[in-house]
Structure formats: C-alpha cells, structure tokens
Amino acid sequence: MSEEKPTLLNQINLVVKSVPASVAFYRRLGLRVEEAAHPGLAAHHATAIMSNGMRLELDSEPFAERWNRGWKGRGRGSMGVLFFSVPAREDVDLLHETLSFDGYPSQQPPYDAFWGARCAIVEDPDGNPVGIMSPIDSALRRTPQLPH
Secondary structure, eight states, rough: SSSSOOOOOOOOEEEEEEEHHHHHHHHTOOOEEOOOOSSTTTTTEEEEEEETTTHHHHEEEHHHHOTTTTTTOOOOOOOOOOOEEOOOOHHHHHHHHHHHHHHOOEEEEEEOOTOOOEEEEETTTTTEEEEEEEOOOOOGGGOOOOOO
C-alpha cells in the first residue's frame, strides 16, 4: 500500500429518489450534467463534472445497492450542505429566486453571511440542502453572534 494519504476530495455520490428530477434540478442550478451513456442506466445514474475536476454523481437507490452492498437506505441523518459557488453576490439572489420560482423549497433566503460571502440554501428534489455562495469579500467579514 502506498504511503501517500488521500488529500483530494474528488467525488460526491448522492443517492436520490429520482435521477431525472435531480438532473433537472442540478442543470437548473447551472451544472453540466451528463446522463449515463448506456440507455438502460439513464434512470439510475448521471454525472456532473465541475471545472475543478470534482464529480457529483447522482445514483438511484437500486443502483446504489449494486455498488455499495452496505447501503442501508435513507436514514434520518444529514450529510450537511453541498455548496456551489457563483461569480457574483447578485447571482446568489438571482439563482435562489429562479430555483424558488421553479418550486424548489428555500431553507435559507439570500443573506450576507458573517464570513463575507452572500449565500442562500435551497433543497434539491430529495430535500438535500444545496448552498449557493458568492466569493468572499473580506471587507464584509464580521464576528458571528453565537447562541449563549
């Protein structure tokens, strides 16, 4: 075994109820999503490759069971939030408005975050939180208010 340790996160697989519905959402978000090359897999798998090489893989539950024998189905846990960057602060508001208008629930309307970015969070068709974030403007950073 190599002494090198993995340091690069290069892929996230989301197991989804409907690959076509998820493909529509992530395309609307602005990702270039490629459906599976084999026609029989189109309902079970799709891939989006970001400009930095990161892969977002969308898999149906039956397909996940094929490559992960330990797949336990949907639990009550949450994996966190998938954040996608947009070029400008106003793009956060525009994309949030577009996705909300399309019927995707908003968990967090656009706001100026304490770390200096503008961000919002919507839900994909499976209820996964998907963040939209602008570049950080260090002039807008401030100390967060923490709960007591």
